[in-house]
Amino acid sequence: MKATAIASSLLLASSISFALETKKNDYDLRIDNVQILTRNAEGFSEKSRIYIQGDRIARITPMTRTALPAENTHDAQGKYAIPxxxxxHVHLSASGSTYENYQHLPLEANLNNHLYxxxxTVTDLLMSSDMMRSVLQLTNSAPRVFASGPAFTNPKGHGTQFGVKVHEIDSIEQISASWDAHLSYQPKLTKAIIETFDGTAIPLSDDVLKEIGKRSQSAxxxxxxxxSTLEDGKRAIRAGATALAHGINFEPVDNEFIKLMQQNKVTYIPTLSVYHNQGDEHENQSIGQLDLAPIHPKMKACLFSEVKAPKTIRALAWQKKSIAYNNVIKLAKAGIRISAGSDSGNPYSPHGLGLISEILALHKAGLSNQQVLLATTYFAAQTLNASEDMGSISQGKRADFILLNKNPIENIQAITNPEKIYLAGSAVKRTKLIEKNYATTPIGFSCESSSEN
Structure with a gap:
């Protein structure tokens, strides 16, 4: 009786072992003949296989290894895979339209644009409490959102004009209650605003900034x-900033700024395109020549038909763009981490398209294709403390990547025409994203009249 029980136990153990071994090699998807961007973006791997299980990259092997079984397979035919x-830097509550002909689109449409x-992955830097709740309910069918929730600003300061809740702070004593509210939104980061509007406003004090920085680090x-200014940048770094959201666009950076950036390992996010896109479109039609397929026809009509010359701050930024470009190159040469943010949602920066134009702007500024790729992949993931989960293509990370027909290290324009996009291990149906967006009616005024549509 005892021997029979032992034999049965051995048989059961053997069956479990066999089942586990079978499961080990039973993948949801195998992609063959793909060249993978290295983490440092110096080059691409030899032709390889990517195995996906669920939303994760389960294994990567060279093509010389025997293929393991998978439920589905795809032959990439030597295409180039980038993360x-x-x-x-995005604002999902806005659509990218002009303020004169404002068009509002829902969260889903803006995320569809990004995915197309x-x-x-997007980082939203000014989000309402209602939208924060919506973001928490997103599934793997949408890009991941790292959201700050309401930002910290001075009373009646920048951020208060958009009709969403912000934390208005003018003393350290006010921070505690606002910080508790901040954490209640389950944020993935913190945003504070220094904006003096050329000296006409009183910004957050150094003590307040440092306290917010200290609490962010602890959390x-x-x-x-x-x-926006060089001095504001220095104040932010001294207060413990992880990243500068916007670059220094109107004055050259100095050695003190560079040393502060180096010593504190701060990421520089120049957001060139949000300042320059309207001027570039007015003079060169550079944005309108890109793939506009997912942008709603009404939005396209409002943005890319009879583009007016920019005024005030945007006009000045366009005139002085060489200063912004030179700052980017100077900082890159000093070893500062440059990352990409579009500030999409602002005029002439539609979601998704805004980042493509930012990538091209960084290249135009003088960054190498390798530096540009790192700016929007691995360096960006590092800035979010998420490089163990994204930003490069390797075992264990989320299966978010793009297949390109051409090598983007040789020609960065390759990034504007993806062959295939994978989100959380599933191939994205780009035509479906277009259909969904076109089925959405923007809320706002027409471009031809002031009547409500």
């Missing part, structure tokens, strides 16, 4: 600070 793009262009939340 899903990461946009470090291969943007699989392991990246600390993004909106800046």
């Amino acid at each position: 899903g793009l990461i946009d470090l 262009y291969g943007v699989t 392991n939340l990246p600390f993004f600070v909106h800046v």
Whole structure:
């Protein structure tokens, strides 16, 4: 009786072992003949196989190894795989239309836009509490959203004009209650705003900024600070900023700034395109020549028909773009981490398309194709404290990546025409994204009249 029980136990153990071994080699998807971008973006691997299980990359092997069984397979035919793009500065509550002909689109449409262009992760830097709740309910069918929730700003300061809740702070004593509210939104990062509007407003004090930075560090939340001037940038760094949301566009950076950036390992997010897109479109039609397929026809009509010359701050930014470009190159040469953020949602920066134009702007500024790729993949993931989960293509990471027909290290334009996009291990149906967006009616005024549509 005892021997029979032992034999039965051995048989059961053998069956379990066989089942586990079978499961080990039973993958959801295998992609063959793919060349994979290295983490440092210096080149591409030899032709390889990517095995996907669920939403993860389970294994990567060279083509010389025997193929393991998978439920589905795809022959990439030597195409180039790069990680899903990461946009470090978006505003999902806005659509990218002009303020004169404002068009509002829902969250889903804006996320569809991002996904169409291969943007699989976005960082929202000013989000309402209602939208934060919506983001928490998103599934793997939408790009991941790293959201700050309401931003910290001075009373009646920048951010208060958009009709969403912000934390208005003018003393350290006010921070505690606002910080508790901040954490209640389950944010993935913190955003504070320094904006003096050329000296006409009183910004957050150094003490307040440092306290917010200290609390962010304790909560392991990246600390993004909106800046515009060189002095504001220095104040943000001293306060513990992880990243500068916006670059220094109107004055050259100096050695003190560079040393502060180096010593504190701060990421520089220049957001060139949000300042320059309207001027570029007015003079060169550079944005309108890109693939506009997922942009709603009404939005396209409002943005790319009879584009007016920019005014005020945008006009000045376009005139002085060489300063912004030179700052990017100077910082890159100093070893500062440059990352890509589009500030999409602002005029002439539609979601998804905004990051593509930012990539091209960084290239135009003088970054190498390798540096541009790192700016929107691995460096961006590092800035979000998420490089163990995304930003490169390797075993264990989320299966977010893009297949390109041409090598983007040789020609960065290759990134504008993805062959295939994978989000959480599933191939994205780009035509479906277009159909969904076109079925959505933007809320706002027409471009031809002031009547409500």
